[in-house]
Amino acid sequence: MDDDRLSEVFAALADPIRRDMVARLADGDAGVSELAAPYDVSLQAVSKHLKVLEEAGLVTRRREAQRRPVHLEAEVFDLMTKWIERYRQRAEERFQRLDAVLERMQQAQRPTRKEDAS
Amino acid sequence: MDDDRLSEVFAALADPIRRDMVARLADGDAGVSELAAPYDVSLQAVSKHLKVLEEAGLVTRRREAQRRPVHLEAEVFDLMTKWIERYRQRAEERFQRLDAVLERMQQAQRPTRKEDAS
DNA sequence: GGAATGGTCAACCACTTGGTTGAGAAAACT
DNA sequence: AGTTTTCTCAACCAAGTGGTTGACCATTCC
Numbered sequence: 001m002d003d004d005r006l007s008e009v010f011a012a013l014a015d016p017i018r019r020d021m022v023a024r025l026a027d028g029d030a031g032v033s034e035l036a037a038p039y040d041v042s043l044q045a046v047s048k049h050l051k052v053l054e055e056a057g058l059v060t061r062r063r064e065a066q067r068r069p070v071h072l073e074a075e076v077f078d079l080m081t082k083w084i085e086r087y088r089q090r091a092e093e094r095f096q097r098l099d100a101v102l103e104r105m106q107q108a109q110r111p112t113r114k115e116d117a118s
Numbered sequence: 119m120d121d122d123r124l125s126e127v128f129a130a131l132a133d134p135i136r137r138d139m140v141a142r143l144a145d146g147d148a149g150v151s152e153l154a155a156p157y158d159v160s161l162q163a164v165s166k167h168l169k170v171l172e173e174a175g176l177v178t179r180r181r182e183a184q185r186r187p188v189h190l191e192a193e194v195f196d197l198m199t200k201w202i203e204r205y206r207q208r209a210e211e212r213f214q215r216l217d218a219v220l221e222r223m224q225q226a227q228r229p230t231r232k233e234d235a236s
Numbered sequence: 237g238g239a240a241t242g243g244t245c246a247a248c249c250a251c252t253t254g255g256t257t258g259a260g261a262a263a264a265c266t
Numbered sequence: 267a268g269t270t271t272t273c274t275c276a277a278c279c280a281a282g283t284g285g286t287t288g289a290c291c292a293t294t295c296c
């Protein structure tokens with residue numbers, strides 16, 4: 001499947017700085033030094049982070065005079081959401097089946113008890 | 119915020135083996151060697167992977183005779199989903215506002231377009 | 237053309253990661 | 267008490283990650 005891509009995306013978002021950059025890019029495109037400003041690291045480090053995000057498909061970069069504005073690509077988020085939702089739902093279904101079983105067990109037990117202490 | 123936790127969770131899911139284990143655990147709890155079976159790595163390696171998942175809060179382990187069944191904790195998924203949805207939505211809203219602006223620009227331009235030729 | 241602005245490339249370094257093997261702990265089964 | 271089953275801990279290793287500094291490229295401004 002798109003297993004590699006998914007690995008790259010998760011890995012990219014595992015870093016707090018990269019996650020924060022994504023968060024800020026959700027409000028609009030930004031240049032590299034603009035993005036770098038809040039963090040206490042070199043511009044080169046930020047450039048590397050952006051490369052990681054780009055290779056994961058989370059952002060794209062264009063040229064605009066000397067600047068290289070960074071743009072967030074929201075579609076990749078869907079890949080994650082799909083993966084997550086798939087397994088969350090399965091886990092929850094299972095949980096609810098278990099819940100139902102427990103409830104049935106309780107109901108089966110209730111008659112044998114005189115007074116339920118709830 | 120729960121920034122560290124989020125970093126751990128994303129990092130945990132950045133590995134294909136760990137992601138596959140989570141996928142399988144969505145269908146029900148499993149022991150370590152049972153989980154290890156499909157992969158071409160040592161049992162110890164799998165044990166390490168499970169430690170990573172556990173520290174990220176994605177799974178819990180209990181004792182059951184010699185076995186240590188692993189259980190998927192679905193709640194942590196919500197943390198990710200929330201983060202993702204937050205920024206995806208913001209990015210999409212922005213996209214739609216931009217779309218609206220472009221449309222307005224086009225409409226504003228149409229009447230003046232009599233002798234354009236520039 | 238030369239300087240200023242904005243960013244990347246390359247080499248290096250400390251630390252982490254995912255894997256290995258070997259030893260050993262914990263519970264159940266004779 | 268000894269063996270088997272199931273799993274973890276410890277030490278080690280190669281490769282990867284996030285950071286640094288220094289050199290350099292591309293574009294605009296004077």
